[in-house]
Amino acid sequence: MGGIENEETLCQGCGVNIQTTDKTQPGFVPASALKNDIIICQRCFRLKHYNEVHDVPYTDADFLEMIGRISQTKGLILKIVDVFDFNGSFIKSLHRLTGNNPILLVANKVDLLPKSTNINKLKHWMKKSAADLGLVVQDVYLVSANSGRGFDEVKKAIEAYRKGQDVYVVGATNVGKSTFINRLIDETSGTKDAITTSYFPGTTLGFIEIPLDDKTALYDTPGVINRGQITHYLSNEDIKQITPNKEIKPRVYQLQPGQTLYIGGLARFDFVKGEKQSFVCYFANSIEIHRTKLENAESLYEKHLGGLLTPPNEASLDQFPALQEKSFKISGNKTDIVFPGLGWITLSGESVTISASSPYEVPVSKRDALI
Structure with missing residues (x-):
């Protein structure tokens, strides 16, 4: 990688090797920071001074090896x-990596769901x-x-389930x-057991340790890349368009x-x-939906993908996979056809045959309707 990077120069916040050449990679510090008595990487610096936690890129194997260490400890897994992307954001191998530690499933972005969503039904389904x-999982929040x-x-649940032990966020x-x-840091600062932004040196590579009290900590772990997420095939501009705000x-x-x-x-x-x-x-309200005749659908897609039919825009076209079709026969119950990372279409329960197409790595599924 070049620059300063060796096993003798470690971040005193998270333990990663310090380097001065690539801001996007773990362990980056400006060269001027090397003269400091205590050297912490840019990621730890931003956590300490601004309460900002930023993911850093690791390979799938790096992440799984690191998470596997949790199985040898005792703690609560969040x-x-x-x-909106349960399957795409689900780490399917997690149960093999966390030992017998209790797990709470926390679903984010609930404020973006339509008010008519049946929350209890959603929690049961998850x-x-x-x-x-x-x-x-012990419970869903x-x-x-x-x-x-x-x-x-969720804060009450963390205290109840962790039983005085560490917490790992994955x-x-x-x-x-x-x-x-x-948010967790902000909402608990100033309380008796404050989650602070101080660190202990020598923590495991890729984890950031945020003390909960004198004996236990919350550990932030690097975000794993799941190939079933549609965002991996899109530009930042496209991701912004498909993400509800x-x-x-x-x-x-x-x-x-x-x-x-x-x-x-898409x-x-x-x-x-x-x-x-x-x-x-x-x-997402910003995604255009286009209706056409089935007999014209193929030619419309070939002529207008990246133009009328966006996203993906031109920056994403080269990496966007071909769509793969899946057929469903539905009758009897209201059903959602789920497009991972995008949303879903609800069918009334009348007898129908439909087909749904999505990128090969991001397969469509069905579930009982949540609304």
């Missing part, structure tokens, strides 16, 4: 997921889905790291883990069989067979 993926909604409840990239920790407003489409909806150019929904009926779309 697993942060994105309420708990069951986690179990189906091999992870038994819905929060907004931006607004603070749900934080009183999550995939882009789930708001850093914002969650920042206020409550989602449902959009209702009356469709005849043989009609198609495009969610920007996903496709085909009404193949059934009676004319309503389909309710829940996506």
Whole structure:
């Protein structure tokens, strides 16, 4: 990597090797900081002075090796997921890495859900889905790291479940883990057991240790890259467009069989067979939805992807995967067709055949309707 980087020069906040050449990589400090008696990396500096926690890039293997060390300790695991991207933000191997430690599932961005969302139903679905993926959680909490909604409840749960032990916060990239920790720091500062921004030297590579009291700490861990997140195939401009920044407003489409909806150019929904009926779309308000005839859908996509059908914009087109189709026959119950990282379309429960297309690595799924 060049510059200053050796095992003798370690960050006294998180233990990472200090280097002076690449701001985007772990351990960066300006060269002028090397004359200080105590050297801490830029990430730790911003935590200490500004209460800001920033993820740093690690490989999947780095992350899993680090998280695996938690299994040899005793503590509480807080697993942060994105309420709009449960599958994409779920670390599927986590149950093999955390030993017998209790796990609380914390879903972020709840303030962006439509007010009509059945919260209890959502929590039940998340708990069951986690179990189906091999992870038994003690409970599920819905929060907004931006607004603070749900934080009183989750703070009480942390104290109740940790039983005087350490707390480890884990999550995939882009789930708001850093914002969650920042909110937790802000809301507890000044209390008897304040989460402060002081550190202990020699902590494990990639973890930041934030004392909870004299004996225990909260550990921030690096965000893991999950290849099932659609954001990995998009530019920053596209990510901003697909990420809701206020409550989602449902959009209702009356469709005849043989009609198609495009969610920007990122996903496709085909009404193949059934009676004319309503389909309710829940996506970021900034994403355009286009309706066309099924027979014209392919040519529309080929001609207008990156133009009329955006996102993805031109900066993302080269890395954006081809769409893969999946068919569903639905009858009897209201059902959500979920497009990971984007949102979902609710079907009324009338008998229909539909097909849904999304990038290969980001497969569409179905669930009982949450609204």
